[in-house]
Amino acid sequence: MIKKQPAILTHIDAKGRARMVDVTEKAITSRRAVAESFLRLSRKTLSLLRRGALPKGNPLETARLAGILAAKRTPDLIPLCHPLLLTHVDVDAIICGTGVRFVATVSCAGTTGVEMEALTAASVAALTLYDMVKAVEKGATVEKVQLLEKSGGKSGVYARKSS
Numbered sequence: 371m372i373k374k375q376p377a378i379l380t381h382i383d384a385k386g387r388a389r390m391v392d393v394t395e396k397a398i399t400s401r402r403a404v405a406e407s408f409l410r411l412s413r414k415t416l417s418l419l420r421r422g423a424l425p426k427g428n429p430l431e432t433a434r435l436a437g438i439l440a441a442k443r444t445p446d447l448i449p450l451c452h453p454l455l456l457t458h459v460d461v462d463a464i465i466c467g468t469g470v471r472f473v474a475t476v477s478c479a480g481t482t483g484v485e486m487e488a489l490t491a492a493s494v495a496a497l498t499l500y501d502m503v504k505a506v507e508k509g510a511t512v513e514k515v516q517l518l519e520k521s522g523g524k525s526g527v528y529a530r531k532s533s
Contacts, residue, residue, distance in 0.1 A: 381450050390450050396481040401522035403476050405488035407496040407515045410469040415507040420465060429502035430463040433472070437461035437495030441476050441487040451486050454478050459487070461495050469510075472496055473518075485520050 383389045411419070418424050426432070441459045445451040458477040463470055474491035476484040496512045503510055519529045 388450060390452065391482070393452060393481040396524070398479055398481055399522045401478050401480055401482070401484050401520075403483060403485045403488035403520040404518045405474050405485070405492040405516065406518055407472045407474075407492035408466075408469055408513045409472075409496045409499050409503075410511040410513055411503065412507055412509070415503050415510065416465065416469070418506060419470070419503070424503060425505055426502045429499055430465075430470070432502060433470075433495045433498040434461045434463055436498035437472060437474055437491040440494035441474065441484075441491035444487045444490045447490060448486055452480075452482050454480050454482070454484060454487065456484065456487065459491060461491055463495065463499075469513075470496075470499055472499075483520060483523055485517050488520075489515060489517060 380391050381388060415424075419429065422428070438459045438461055440447075442456060445453045456476060456478050458475070460475045462473045464473070472492045472495040474488045474495065476488040476491060478484055493512070493515050496515070500510050500512060517528070517530065519527070521527045
């Protein structure tokens with residue numbers, strides 16, 4: 371027997387079943403979310419990346435484009451996400467001392483937020499770079515996928531406190 375879930379879980383109905391939240395009556399507002407991911411790499415792989423010497427072309431541009439496409443396909447990957455008309459998606463790839471940080475920014479005018487689209491974009495960008503470097507480093511690690519900030523909608527602004 372399925373126990374009833376508390377009402378605070380918006381994707382669970384009174385019978386404990388998964389459901390898509392009804393956003394029909396919500397106001398259309400400007401929505402924006404920023405998320406990040408990090409791919410930890412060895413010094414050797416970072417050196418190859420900086421020199422453009424990896425065997426699969428321009429891996430950072432491939433990863434960026436994969437992240438942008440992933441944001442647009444989020445409802446196909448996350449079962450209860452609403453299809454949204456995204457008005458902007460950008461993914462930055464920043465080479466750091468121990469790897470590559472991806473920062474995804476997603477915007478729309480809609481009735482629900484774009485946090486999942488930003489998180490999906492950042493995640494897929496990191497996974498794509500892993501695919502591009504695995505020939506030289508199978509031990510690369512995807513780390514720290516997280517929402518950095520969001521704005522719009524009833525819940526307002528969220529900004530992650532730096533740790």
